[in-house]
Amino acid sequence: MKNPIDFDRKHIWHPYTSAVEPLPTYEVVSAEGVRLTLANGKTLIDGMSSWWCAIHGYNHPTLNEAIQTQIKSMSHVMFGGITHQPAIQLAEKIIDITPKSLEHVFFSDSGSVSVEVAIKMAMQYWNAQGRIEKSRLLTIRGGYHGDTFGAMSVCDPETGMHERFQSVLPQHIFMPRPQSRVNEPLDPLEKTILEETFEKHHKEVAAVILEPIVQGAGGMWFYSAEYLKHISSLCKQYNVLLILDEIATGFGRTGKLFACEHAQVEPDIMCLGKAMTGGYMTQAATLTNRRVAEGISTDGGVLMHGPTFMANPLACAVSLASIELLLSDDWSNKIAGIETQLVNELAKYKSHSTVVDIRAFGAIGVVQTKEPVNVSALQKVFVKHDVWIRPFNDLIYIMPPFVIQPDELLDLTDAIGIGLDSIETT
Numbered sequence: 001m002k003n004p005i006d007f008d009r010k011h012i013w014h015p016y017t018s019a020v021e022p023l024p025t026y027e028v029v030s031a032e033g034v035r036l037t038l039a040n041g042k043t044l045i046d047g048m049s050s051w052w053c054a055i056h057g058y059n060h061p062t063l064n065e066a067i068q069t070q071i072k073s074m075s076h077v078m079f080g081g082i083t084h085q086p087a088i089q090l091a092e093k094i095i096d097i098t099p100k101s102l103e104h105v106f107f108s109d110s111g112s113v114s115v116e117v118a119i120k121m122a123m124q125y126w127n128a129q130g131r132i133e134k135s136r137l138l139t140i141r142g143g144y145h146g147d148t149f150g151a152m153s154v155c156d157p158e159t160g161m162h163e164r165f166q167s168v169l170p171q172h173i174f175m176p177r178p179q180s181r182v183n184e185p186l187d188p189l190e191k192t193i194l195e196e197t198f199e200k201h202h203k204e205v206a207a208v209i210l211e212p213i214v215q216g217a218g219g220m221w222f223y224s225a226e227y228l229k230h231i232s233s234l235c236k237q238y239n240v241l242l243i244l245d246e247i248a249t250g251f252g253r254t255g256k257l258f259a260c261e262h263a264q265v266e267p268d269i270m271c272l273g274k275a276m277t278g279g280y281m282t283q284a285a286t287l288t289n290r291r292v293a294e295g296i297s298t299d300g301g302v303l304m305h306g307p308t309f310m311a312n313p314l315a316c317a318v319s320l321a322s323i324e325l326l327l328s329d330d331w332s333n334k335i336a337g338i339e340t341q342l343v344n345e346l347a348k349y350k351s352h353s354t355v356v357d358i359r360a361f362g363a364i365g366v367v368q369t370k371e372p373v374n375v376s377a378l379q380k381v382f383v384k385h386d387v388w389i390r391p392f393n394d395l396i397y398i399m400p401p402f403v404i405q406p407d408e409l410l411d412l413t414d415a416i417g418i419g420l421d422s423i424e425t426t
């Protein structure tokens with residue numbers, strides 16, 4: 001075989017890269033706990049949890065066993081006209097742990113698809129009520145909801161990675177990015193903007209869609225719970241549905257099982273994904289309440305979606321095992337410990353010449369730089385110092401597996417300092 005990295009470079013597309021001049025890739029041959037092992041034998045402490053997913057770390061015996069047990073009875077079967085124990089048990093568990101009013105589950109294969117399903121639910125709901133004018137979505141700047149067309153239409157038009165598609169996307173309504181920070185009250189000026197927007201647009205709006213408290217890939221921004229709370233009350237007042245995208249925040253990442261709990265808010269529709277399977281497979285879910293589910297089903301109405309791999313039994317089995325593993329542990333103390341350590345250790349970079357802002361919330365730490373970073377140069381520095389951190393734009397951020405130990409987390413935050421110094425000198 002030719003040099004595998006050369007083959008990769010020549011023939012395989014990686015996320016958001018050029019086919020002819022891609023960023024460098026590193027070959028990983030195995031992963032265990034919080035460590036990735038590279039083909040050259042080097043091991044790296046993982047700061048990314050494979051994009052929010054691998055909350056229990058890699059190669060976990062409990063999760064391995066769940067998949068191995070399931071594979072012996074069935075790997076997959078169609079979900080049209082068929083049901084199975086893994087789906088039933090997982091749905092029961094998810095309904096049990098999510099806000100009380102959410103009672104109906106639609107399984108799909110990825111986060112973006114679960115957002116498409118959420119949008120369809122909202123549109124179909126108003127359609128079935130004869131309110132066809134309610135066909136737009138309302139959201140905030142700085143959001144990210146996935147890469148498919150419906151999801152792209154509610155991503156931030158600039159930071160959401162999809163600006164080149166603007167001309168073909170449905171035009172939804174964007175409010176400014178929330179300015180009131182997490183753990184702070186809602187700024188009265190922002191409150192007014194929210195109220196004016198609802199007042200002006202509510203008749204044409206089917207739903208508000210938001211990432212609760214933590215905006216992820218659109219800018220790694222943490223905003224006030226009061227902001228979310230106020231949106232939720234305006235939704236009720238103006239008869240607009242609320243969709244919360246918990247794909248990144250769900251399953252403990254922010255210190256609550258679901259980020260909406262910080263604001264004591266119950267959405268009409270909720271999207272789950274990423275950490276649901278513990279990072280083992282791809283699976284997502286869209287949940288809704290009885291009002292929406294029964295509304296869609298008026299006069300024989302059906303929800304028009306049905307992925308081939310819907311409720312894949314392997315994915316359901318490992319999701320259930322991952323959720324049970326999370327709940328069996330003192331997870332909220334673990335997250336609180338990670339948060340305290342991130343707050344303390346990132347604070348020392350606040351006055352670094354290259355830095356504009358540092359922030360930490362739950363098991364997420366962010367250092368925002370003055371200029372966009374050179375991703376491949378910085379990544380090289382990180383790998384040299386035995387950590388896996390993948391910055392984007394002006395953001396160096398980590399969201400490690402929950403099982404990370406304090407000395408390992410210190411290695412990550414120390415490496416960020418080394419990375420910042422390397423920016424300064426280049």
Ligand SMILES: *Cc1c(COP(=O)(O)O)cnc(C)c1O
Nearest residue numbers: 110111112144145146216247248
């Ligand atoms: C990652 C993400 C998505 C998209 O999920 P995929 O599984 O990549 O399709 C949607 N919303 C949020 C908030 C995400 O972080």
